[in-house]
Amino acid sequence: MNRFAELLDRLAYEPGRNNKLRLLANYFRATEDPDRGFALAALTGALSFKHAKPGLIRDLIADRTDPVLFALSYDYVGDLSETVALMWPKAAALSTPSPACGGALGWGSGRLLSGEKEPPPGSPDSASALPDDPTSPASGRGDELSHHLHNNPPPPTLTEVVTTLRTLGKTELPKQLARWLDELDETGRWALLKLVTGAMRIGISARLAKTAAAALGDKDPHEIELMWPGLKPPYLDLFAWLEGHGEKPVNLDPAPFRPVMLAHAIEDADFAHLDASDYIAEWKWDGIRAQAVAGRDQSGNTVVRLYSRSGEDITKSFPDLLPSLHLAGAIDGELLVLRDGRVQTFNVLQQRLNRKVVSPKLTKDYPIHLRAYDLLSEGDTDLRELPFAERRAKLEAFVKQLDDPRIDLSPTIPFDDWQALAAARADPAAAGAGEDSEAVEGVMLKRRDAPYLPGRPKGQWWKWKRDPHIIDAVLMYAQRGHGKRSSYYSDYTFGVWTKGEDGEQLVPVGKAYFGFTDEELLQIDRFVRRNTTEKFGPVRHVVHEPDQGLVLEVAFEGLARSPRHKSGVAMRFPRINRLRWDKKPGEADRLETLEQMLKSEISPPSAATSDH
Amino acid sequence: MRGSSPRMTAKNHQSPPYISKMRPQDILMPVPAGLCCKPGGFHIDPVRPVERAVITHGHSDHARPGHGAVLATQETLDMMRLRYGDNFAGSTQAIGYGEEIKLGDVTIKFHPAGHVLGSAQIAVSCKDICIVASGDYKDAPDPTCVPFEVVTCDVFITEATFGLPVFRHGDAAVEVKKLLASVALFPERAHLVGAYSLGKAQRVIALLRAAGYDAPIYLHGAMEKITRYYESRGVKLGELRMVKGVKKADLAGTITLAPPSATSDVWTRRFPDPVTAFASGWMRVRARARQGGVELPLVISDHADWDGLTSTIDATGAREIWVTHGQEDALVHWCKTKGLAARPLDLVGYGDEDEGEAPVAEAEA
Ligand SMILES: [Zn+2]
Ligand SMILES: [Zn+2]
Numbered sequence: 001m002n003r004f005a006e007l008l009d010r011l012a013y014e015p016g017r018n019n020k021l022r023l024l025a026n027y028f029r030a031t032e033d034p035d036r037g038f039a040l041a042a043l044t045g046a047l048s049f050k051h052a053k054p055g056l057i058r059d060l061i062a063d064r065t066d067p068v069l070f071a072l073s074y075d076y077v078g079d080l081s082e083t084v085a086l087m088w089p090k091a092a093a094l095s096t097p098s099p100a101c102g103g104a105l106g107w108g109s110g111r112l113l114s115g116e117k118e119p120p121p122g123s124p125d126s127a128s129a130l131p132d133d134p135t136s137p138a139s140g141r142g143d144e145l146s147h148h149l150h151n152n153p154p155p156p157t158l159t160e161v162v163t164t165l166r167t168l169g170k171t172e173l174p175k176q177l178a179r180w181l182d183e184l185d186e187t188g189r190w191a192l193l194k195l196v197t198g199a200m201r202i203g204i205s206a207r208l209a210k211t212a213a214a215a216l217g218d219k220d221p222h223e224i225e226l227m228w229p230g231l232k233p234p235y236l237d238l239f240a241w242l243e244g245h246g247e248k249p250v251n252l253d254p255a256p257f258r259p260v261m262l263a264h265a266i267e268d269a270d271f272a273h274l275d276a277s278d279y280i281a282e283w284k285w286d287g288i289r290a291q292a293v294a295g296r297d298q299s300g301n302t303v304v305r306l307y308s309r310s311g312e313d314i315t316k317s318f319p320d321l322l323p324s325l326h327l328a329g330a331i332d333g334e335l336l337v338l339r340d341g342r343v344q345t346f347n348v349l350q351q352r353l354n355r356k357v358v359s360p361k362l363t364k365d366y367p368i369h370l371r372a373y374d375l376l377s378e379g380d381t382d383l384r385e386l387p388f389a390e391r392r393a394k395l396e397a398f399v400k401q402l403d404d405p406r407i408d409l410s411p412t413i414p415f416d417d418w419q420a421l422a423a424a425r426a427d428p429a430a431a432g433a434g435e436d437s438e439a440v441e442g443v444m445l446k447r448r449d450a451p452y453l454p455g456r457p458k459g460q461w462w463k464w465k466r467d468p469h470i471i472d473a474v475l476m477y478a479q480r481g482h483g484k485r486s487s488y489y490s491d492y493t494f495g496v497w498t499k500g501e502d503g504e505q506l507v508p509v510g511k512a513y514f515g516f517t518d519e520e521l522l523q524i525d526r527f528v529r530r531n532t533t534e535k536f537g538p539v540r541h542v543v544h545e546p547d548q549g550l551v552l553e554v555a556f557e558g559l560a561r562s563p564r565h566k567s568g569v570a571m572r573f574p575r576i577n578r579l580r581w582d583k584k585p586g587e588a589d590r591l592e593t594l595e596q597m598l599k600s601e602i603s604p605p606s607a608a609t610s611d612h
Numbered sequence: 613m614r615g616s617s618p619r620m621t622a623k624n625h626q627s628p629p630y631i632s633k634m635r636p637q638d639i640l641m642p643v644p645a646g647l648c649c650k651p652g653g654f655h656i657d658p659v660r661p662v663e664r665a666v667i668t669h670g671h672s673d674h675a676r677p678g679h680g681a682v683l684a685t686q687e688t689l690d691m692m693r694l695r696y697g698d699n700f701a702g703s704t705q706a707i708g709y710g711e712e713i714k715l716g717d718v719t720i721k722f723h724p725a726g727h728v729l730g731s732a733q734i735a736v737s738c739k740d741i742c743i744v745a746s747g748d749y750k751d752a753p754d755p756t757c758v759p760f761e762v763v764t765c766d767v768f769i770t771e772a773t774f775g776l777p778v779f780r781h782g783d784a785a786v787e788v789k790k791l792l793a794s795v796a797l798f799p800e801r802a803h804l805v806g807a808y809s810l811g812k813a814q815r816v817i818a819l820l821r822a823a824g825y826d827a828p829i830y831l832h833g834a835m836e837k838i839t840r841y842y843e844s845r846g847v848k849l850g851e852l853r854m855v856k857g858v859k860k861a862d863l864a865g866t867i868t869l870a871p872p873s874a875t876s877d878v879w880t881r882r883f884p885d886p887v888t889a890f891a892s893g894w895m896r897v898r899a900r901a902r903q904g905g906v907e908l909p910l911v912i913s914d915h916a917d918w919d920g921l922t923s924t925i926d927a928t929g930a931r932e933i934w935v936t937h938g939q940e941d942a943l944v945h946w947c948k949t950k951g952l953a954a955r956p957l958d959l960v961g962y963g964d965e966d967e968g969e970a971p972v973a974e975a976e977a
Contacts, residue, residue, distance in 0.1 A: 006790075012898070013907045019798070026797055065777065066949060072942045073778045077897055086778035086896065186780065186896070486876045486888070486905030 001184060003031060004039050004158045005191030012202045015483030020204055024212030028239075037234025038162045040213055042195060044206035046233055049165040051198035052173060057084055060178055064089050081193035088181050088189055155183040159234070161192065207310040217242030222259040222454050225311040229253035254295030255305040258330060258376050258384070259454035262309075263444060263461035270462070271418050278449070280388065281413040281421055283433055284442040284463055285371055286346045287334040288353075290314070292370055293377075294325045302326065317355060320363040321370060324404040331395075332374035332452075333410065336439065337366045343439040346572075347560065372399055373410040373444075376452055384452035391452065413443060425464060441557075442466045469559070469597060471496065471589040472580060474506055475550040478528040478540050481513065488521055489528040489540060492576065494552050498567075498591040506544055507591060509567045512554060515575030523579065524550070546586035553578040559598045569594050636767045636932060639718065639738045640745065642957050647745060647769075651738055652718035654683075656745050657962075665701075666720065667692075668747025669731035670810055673962045683707055685722065687730020687845065691810065694837055709758065725749040726760030727914055728811030729842060735763050743767040744928065750913065751920045752781060755818040756811070756847045760924075768930035769957065772938035773915040774893050781893055781917040787910040788819040791889055794908055795867060802863040802883035806872035806890040806906075809835045811914050813869045814842045816891050817849045819912070820867065830855040830863070832870035832879075860884055876904055893917065922946060937962040 007027045014020050024043075028036050041047045061070060061084045070087065077083040156164075161180065168176055177196065181189050194200045210228065211221040219242060230253040231238055240246025289309040297303050304325045306315045315322070318335070325331075337344040337352065344366075351366050352358075375395040376384050383391050392412075399409050413431060415421040421443060424431030428440040442465035450460040473494035481490035491513040495506035516524065527542070527550050534541040543549050555577040562570035569591075640649050646658035654664040661678035668674055668684075670691030675684070677696040682689065686706040693700060707713060709732065712721045718738040725731040725747050733746040744765040751760045774781075795803050807813040813835050820829065828851040831839060836854060843849055855868050864884050874880070875888050890906045893913025901909035916924060921943060925933055933947045933954040940956035947954030 010794075010908075013901065013909065015907065022797060066946070068945050069777050069942055072939070072945075073776050076776055076939075077778055078899055082898060083778060086780065186782065480876070480905075482905055483907065484885075487878055487880050 001156050001158050001161055001180075001192060002188040003027075004035070004042070005184070005188040007039070008191050008194070008200070008202055009187050011204055017208070020208060021212050021215065024204075024209060025215045028213055028216050033236055033239060034234035035158045037236060037239060038158050040209055040235055041162075041233035042158075042200065043204060043209035047162060049162075049168075050170070052177065052196040054080055054197060056174055056177075057081065057193060057197065060084070060174060060181070061088070081197060081199065082190055084181075085186055085189035085193055153183055155185070155188060156180050161195070162233075165196065205310065206312050210311075213238070213242060217244065223248075225257055225259055227256075228311070229256045229305070229313075253303075254297045255293040255303045256295075257291060257293070257305075257307040257311040257313075258452075259311070260289065260291065260309045260332065261374075261452050261454060261461060262456040263463040264456060264458070266445065266462040266464045274418075274445075276415065276417050276421070278447055279445045279462075280392065280448055281415055281424075282373055282410050282444045282446070283413065283428060283436075283440045284444045284465065285334040285336060285343070285410070286439045286441040287336040287343075287349055287371070289332075290335045290370065291330060291332055291376070292321070292325050293330040295328050302328075317352065317358060318368050319358055321368050321406060324370070324402065324406040326404075327398065327402055328380075329378045329398055330376040331370065331372045331398075331407070332376055333370045333372040333407075336369050336371055338369040339367065343369075343371075343436040345438055345558075368406070370407045371410045372407060374452065387449040387451065388446050389448040421464075425466060440466070469557070470553060470555050470577060471593060472583060472587065473509065473552050473554045474544045474585040474588045475524070475527075475542050475552055476506060476508055476544050478524075478542055479538050488525045490521060490525070492524070492552065494554060495544070496567075496589045496591050496594065504546070506585075507567045509565070509569060509591070509594065510554065510556070510571040510574040512552075512574045512576050515555065515577055516579070520576070520579055524576075544585055547584055549585040551580035551583040551585055551588050552576050553580050559594060561598065567591060567594070569598060634739050634741055636741055636743055639741060640736060640743050640767075640769075642959050647957075647959065649715075649718060649736060652715040652720065652736065654715055656734055656736075657747065659962075664715075666734055668725065668734060668745065669728055670695075671728070671748065674747060677701070681705070683713070685709070685730040685732050688732070690841065691730065691838070694841060709761075723761045723763050724758040726751060726754060726757060729757045729814070729845060729847070731757065733761075733763060735765060741766050743769065744930075745769045746771065746924075748773070748915055749924070750916045751924055752784065752913075752916075754815055754914075755822060756814045756842060762924065762927045764929045766930055767932045767934060768925060768928045769934045769936060770921060770925060770943070771915065771962075772921065772935045772940050772943045774913065774917050775921060775935070775939035775941075775943040777918045777942070779893060779896055779913075779917045780919055781896065781911050781913045784815075784819055784912045785823065787891070787912050788816070788823050791867070791908065791910060792820070792823060792825060794887055794889075795865065798887060799865045801885045801887050802865075803867045803908075804875050804880060804883060804886045804888050805867060805869050805910070806875040806888070806892075806904075807869050807912075808892075808914070809871050810838050812891055812912070814839055814847060814849065815914070816869060816910075816912060817852070818847065821848070821850050825867075826850060827866070828853045830858065830866055830868035832868065832874055834871050834874070835869060855882070858882075872904070925952070926950075 007023065010023055011020055014023060027039065031039065038047070057080060065087060073087050074080065074083045077086065164176060180192055184192060207221070210224045214221040214224050224238070227249050231249060237246055237249045241248050291307040293307065294302055294304045304315070304322045305313060306318055306321065308314050335349070337349045348366065352362065352368060355362065372395060375391050375398055378394060378398060383394060396409060399407060411432060413421065413424050415424060425443045429437035433440050442463060445462040445464060447460050453460065473496050475492055476495045477493040478489035479491040480486055481488055491511060493508050493511050495508045497504055498507045528540055531543040532540045533543050554574050556571040556574040558572040560570050560572065561568060639651060640647055645655055645660040645662055647656040649656065654666050655662045656666050657668055657674040658665050658679065659676060663680040665679040665681070666683045667688055670688045672695065675688060675692050677692070677700040680702040682692070682701040682704045684706070685708065689704050689706055707722050709722050709724050712719055718736050721735045722732040723735060725733045727748040727750055731747060731749070733744055733749060735742055735744045742765040744763050746769060748771050749760055753759070791803065791805065805816060807816050817829055830853050833854060833856055839849065839852060855863070860882055861884065863882070868883070872890060875890065880886055887907050888905060889908035889910055890901070890904065891910040891912040893911065893915055894900045895906065895909030895911045925947065931952060933952050934957040935943050935954060936957045936959050944954045944956055
């Protein structure tokens, strides 16, 4: 458990994806079965046991600590599990008086008299007398030493914790937890409490953990993804295969995930090489890509699962969609919220994401819907080798057969040449998207003859997004970034001009921390350092006068009204498009320009408005 | 001290009987300049220039320039000279651990504090009352300084930098192992360890050596003088190199120590994909560690942790505890639950150089 805790601890601080992968792979390599398997299960959310309530943890610590000291500590640390992990008293056997404190008392020569282990301290006339060998043990507390001396039980392994929790009765839990907390160190206790309270958020996805496991055997993570639904913790068969001493596990899952096919962003120059007649076009929906799979298990029961594009099982989040998937098959499509047959914006859809509890009210207010655009299997037949045009025909028949209002076809866009498609993309409402056009992000182009290939194969699928909105704004404040970027001012607040009480003034309209190149980051960082007018904690005020300052070309995806912002508008996905060294701040855009854009956008229903 | 006052080897029993019953606050009391000893005519660690100063250790918040006369250990005096130049005080006198000296109506004696090289606790005795001003201290092992010594007394003045039960520093050797494991796992990256220049940096180096790491260790320029001074006092630190001028590629797989403020600045760009570590007791609390973009927190402190503070208070046998810089509330509360008289001592101006001050992200070089 301590080792797994160390891994979690390190992962929690490491910002880089590749470095996280290295830490994980290293752990899987160095850790034995079945511990590593249970670790993989913990990281992919595949463990199931009843979680301990925070109240239980509070009771445990209240029995062992002074309430005032606990309150002061909790207030300082700000996290219950961490506070308890840190202040949990050492087990009785460990709390021996420290050797240093048992040393010489009084006004004697200044020597420590008692310690067999103490090196000679300073001679009376000089403070400089040091142990010759800096490695020699000095006085003080030695946790390891006392651990040996008192013959404490060894800390529990992750396997022990997981298997015990599975079978433990509710009444036995507090005692067992206390025993483990006695045996573990600070980091171990922290990880244990996070695990048992089900609050293990350490910023890594299930996908990343599986990718790290795949690295163990130099395998494609897609292979693990494919077999994953058929695997069970602690994954002995998986690790045996990855390490080359076991057969490849077969997936007996009736509703497995299939790695998804992704599109390339198309550039203007690409069209010259493409023949319009080779492609089928569809709208690109601003929803959530999902794979909906239904199959029959050995006893003939229907199993339905929903997966995210990375293969994470999101079935639990959308119980309202499951009954509609009553025919065996695997649909690739987009999750959308529909009200009265109309697609709602992403803002609305967001209400359905990251919910712990999916209440009847939520499913009623935000009815989920699947817009289907591909069929990967039907019954027991894998369709992925077929050309898209044939799959599409099968999909149309399949959706018809489902005959369910929650599942419909993603319509195709008729077009003869690229000009016609460009026109449709510029005005989706007029080209068939109708009232749903606000949820259209652009168009998708799919080769008629393309099989369904995992990953992002060249030249098969293209996405052609609508032009993002662009404005010129003025850099107002800069803040340091995080992790690798902590030495750079990489988070920027920018503003546009408006008429205020004191005449023309800049009002902040957004924040951006990406979009620039490394070279541009260096340039902005240098500009910020040389043009700071004031510092407020981590925030720097950067000069922003009509004739002095930096103009940023900001691109963004959409606008919404926001009473929470002083400017009254909130941008969606703002990013730094270009640095306009050639412009003076006085030439930047005005708030009126944004308000104009807002009017031409169809505002989302006010109840669900949220900027993100 | 009076420049040439004779060293006392025994307590003077012929003090004038001008006060029949003395109270501790008649001997030492907090004033704006610091802790003032009226009957002895001196201040301990004064934050403003005074006529006569007795100084516990070389951190700049405790050892300031401009006093008339300074009494401290040889190491503390040397460190002040290194930092402030030859004229940092009107006159100086060195005193060793275990030595006693009579000042006015009081006797003072120096004892090792285990905080940094040359750090001392100062026992002040007047009549039959003994007060120990412990300065900054730690009871954990440290190969770079003389171990902390418990001094029995009537009143114990303790710091409370880590005065909350959540601060438990554990074994520093384990933290150093964590650093070395990371160096082994990421051989193409540089490891940058933020550590306070006086004391912490040298301790981390010594711990690395004790763990068997014998490659050259690189230093930020600001650490050179004080580190060389440690070496001159017999602290063996192995091969040290200045990082300045070293090619970026050559820093892959190396360990560099730097002042905490430098690890989040442009200076770090000379390193290949650096892993930013920080050696401090504050690293025990995750929110604190995250503040400065630390990727590898190392819980290594030069101050006593909660268990160290409480067990030391116990061991001194003092019936009255005065608590200074840090989390006074919790420690005062703990003392009271143990039946000890305790009160916070309102001293200002401490905690600026070492980890007494929590790390802040915004610290420009
Ligand atoms: Zn200090
Ligand atoms: Zn201090």
